[in-house]
Amino acid sequence: MLKLTKYLKPFICHIILAIILLFAQAMADLSLPDYMSNIINNGIQQNNIPIVTRQKYIINTGIVMLLISLASALCIVGVGFLASKVAAGLSCNLRKAVFTKVQSFSKSELDKFSTASLITRTTNDITQIQTLVALMIRMVFYAPIMGVGGVIKAIEKSPSMSWIIGVAVISLLILIVAVFLIAMPKFKTIQNLIDRLNLVTRENLSGMMVIRAFNTQAFEEERFDMANKNLTNTNIFVNRVMAFMFPTMMLIMNGITLLIVWAGAKEIAASSMQVGDMMAFMQYAMQIISAFLMLSFIFIMIPRASVAAQRIAEVLDTQPEIKDPKNPKSLDNDLKGYIEFKNVSFRYHGAQKNILENISFTALPGETTAIIGSTGSGKSTLINLIPRFYDVNEGQILVNGVDVRDISQSDLRDKIGYVPQKSSLFSGTIESNLRYGNENASQEDLLEAANISQAMEFINEKTNAFESEISQDGSNISGGQKQRLSIARALIKKPEIFIFDDSFSALDFKTDAALRKSLKEKLASSTIILVAQRISTVMNAEKIIVLDEGKVVGIGNHKQLMESCTTYKEIAFSQLSKEELS
Numbered sequence: 048m049l050k051l052t053k054y055l056k057p058f059i060c061h062i063i064l065a066i067i068l069l070f071a072q073a074m075a076d077l078s079l080p081d082y083m084s085n086i087i088n089n090g091i092q093q094n095n096i097p098i099v100t101r102q103k104y105i106i107n108t109g110i111v112m113l114l115i116s117l118a119s120a121l122c123i124v125g126v127g128f129l130a131s132k133v134a135a136g137l138s139c140n141l142r143k144a145v146f147t148k149v150q151s152f153s154k155s156e157l158d159k160f161s162t163a164s165l166i167t168r169t170t171n172d173i174t175q176i177q178t179l180v181a182l183m184i185r186m187v188f189y190a191p192i193m194g195v196g197g198v199i200k201a202i203e204k205s206p207s208m209s210w211i212i213g214v215a216v217i218s219l220l221i222l223i224v225a226v227f228l229i230a231m232p233k234f235k236t237i238q239n240l241i242d243r244l245n246l247v248t249r250e251n252l253s254g255m256m257v258i259r260a261f262n263t264q265a266f267e268e269e270r271f272d273m274a275n276k277n278l279t280n281t282n283i284f285v286n287r288v289m290a291f292m293f294p295t296m297m298l299i300m301n302g303i304t305l306l307i308v309w310a311g312a313k314e315i316a317a318s319s320m321q322v323g324d325m326m327a328f329m330q331y332a333m334q335i336i337s338a339f340l341m342l343s344f345i346f347i348m349i350p351r352a353s354v355a356a357q358r359i360a361e362v363l364d365t366q367p368e369i370k371d372p373k374n375p376k377s378l379d380n381d382l383k384g385y386i387e388f389k390n391v392s393f394r395y396h397g398a399q400k401n402i403l404e405n406i407s408f409t410a411l412p413g414e415t416t417a418i419i420g421s422t423g424s425g426k427s428t429l430i431n432l433i434p435r436f437y438d439v440n441e442g443q444i445l446v447n448g449v450d451v452r453d454i455s456q457s458d459l460r461d462k463i464g465y466v467p468q469k470s471s472l473f474s475g476t477i478e479s480n481l482r483y484g485n486e487n488a489s490q491e492d493l494l495e496a497a498n499i500s501q502a503m504e505f506i507n508e509k510t511n512a513f514e515s516e517i518s519q520d521g522s523n524i525s526g527g528q529k530q531r532l533s534i535a536r537a538l539i540k541k542p543e544i545f546i547f548d549d550s551f552s553a554l555d556f557k558t559d560a561a562l563r564k565s566l567k568e569k570l571a572s573s574t575i576i577l578v579a580q581r582i583s584t585v586m587n588a589e590k591i592i593v594l595d596e597g598k599v600v601g602i603g604n605h606k607q608l609m610e611s612c613t614t615y616k617e618i619a620f621s622q623l624s625k626e627e628l629s
């Protein structure tokens with residue numbers, strides 16, 4: 048938790064002001080029992096003084112007490128405002144820091160923390176810290192002042208009864224330590240169970256159609272029930288411990304009051320104490336116990352918030368695997384769009400064997416380099432290495448003759464128009480999604496990109512054309528339409544290199560052919576790398592790379608591979624007839 052204290056720095060003035068107000072409040076509260084004692088001792092019990100003088104004394108002291116209470120109340124309000132501001136500001140800054148950090152994560156780190164867990168950390172965990180900080184500012188300074196001040200004042204009033212304070216403090220300490228030991232381990236479990244519940248909920252919502260199609264609602268309900276019940280049971284356990292704690296504290300409080308009355312009555316009878324002093328002693332004892340109650344409340348909150356803080360610090364401390372070099376090289380040279388793989392091998396984090404083995408090839412500007420191979424042969428992995436979504440384990444990838452690890456990530460990615468295998472659109476309009484590629488694109492650019500990607504026809508069919516709404520993740524348009532918009536978005540960027548990861552798979556054959564034809568015409572000088580499963584999509588590429596279990600088993604054009612590469616021939620004959628292939 049201490050690691051996160053640096054995020055409190057901007058609020059240091061607010062915290063100092065809150066401490067001053069808290070100090071004033073504690074002093075005011077500590078002075079009240081004295082006044083009350085004076086009212087009883089000097090106002091009520093002094094029968095030898097005239098009644099009018101005593102009434103005046105009681106009223107005057109009462110007014111002073113009222114003013115002190117008012118000042119204390121104002122301090123409470125001020126501290127409340129300050130505490131809310133600091134806690135809300137801190138959580139805002141933490142959310143920003145976590146979000147920014149997650150933005151810098153490579154795919155490996157995103158794979159390590161699940162999406163559900165990252166969401167819980169950004170929301171629920173930060174809220175835990177916000178609650179604790181607000182509570183701490185209100186109580187953490189006030190309670191010790193009250194506790195220590197109360198003890199001093201109580202001993203001042205009656206040193207002979209101070210053992211009662213000792214009994215109260217020891218009983219409360221035993222209770223707090225016991226609760227702490229029982230409840231602490233459960234807090235970590237609770238955060239993990241919230242993660243689990245989030246994960247199940249997310250999967251259920253995003254996979255709703257699959258669940259319905261497979262009639263697995265009952266199974267999913269059971270899975271959700273299980274996650275829900277586990278969380279509920281752990282919460283119930285923790286709440287039961289708390290439910291036991293507060294009545295026990297009340298019991299201790301009432302027991303202490305009885306002890307004070309019992310011991311005080313004896314002292315009053317022996318004339319060694321005045322009634323007012325006993326009443327003041329009782330109030331100080333209650334103030335000490337309240338201070339302990341406040342501290343125990345914080346101690347209950349701390350374990351839970353410290354688990355949350357650890358989880359946030361874990362995200363903030365994670366160093367992204369993919370980093371920018373200290374002295375990035377420039378990509379702007381004569382070799383525009385030149386890509387070279389030099390003996391590249393790659394394996395995923397924690398995997399035993401390489402997914403890609405000793406890959407070497409070049410992709411040239413003005414040419415289409417297609418990658419084909421069976422499912423799981425490593426095609427997507429291979430192209431994900433170019434924009435540095437992952438780094439190679441061995442070998443080198445050169446873009447414009449420079450190793451991609453020597454270039455800043457933003458410079459590198461500026462040169463690349465990437466169309467992922469699973470199209471992903473953002474909520475907004477068609478235009479806002481296309482402008483994601485280049486916010487300053489002209490209307491002509493938008494039209495040209497939509498034309499090349501064969502998206503113009505369906506955009507025109509929409510009532511609001513480019514202004515038509517796109518729902519979250521493009522759920523209100525078809526898979527093929529999503530792919531075409533993703534392609535248009537990459538085209539608007541006008542980069543030197545285009546990477547299409549199986550981006551034509553949801554298109555019908557006619558659209559696929561038309562799209563490739565216009566890409567060829569309009570992107571004559573760009574480097575195009577495309578992954579495809581269909582032989583018809585790759586047939587006309589200048590270079591085709593055939594992958595099999597992460598190894599290159601053939602490189603050449605369609606004609607050459609039909610003569611020399613068995614794997615390519617098998618793929619080709621499984622999809623097209625001899626006539627179509629010739």
Ligand SMILES: Nc1ncnc2c1ncn2[C@@H]1O[C@H](COP(=O)(O)OP(=O)(O)OP(=O)(O)O)[C@@H](O)[C@H]1O
Nearest residue numbers: 158395398402420421422423424425426427428429
């Ligand atoms: N994030 C990951 N972590 C670990 N292994 C992975 C990861 N992504 C892919 N793999 C594994 O790497 C191998 C290659 O996957 P890749 O997605 O590159 O294949 P592909 O040829 O593109 O397949 P497809 O044509 O089905 O998309 C597969 O065995 C896959 O299980």
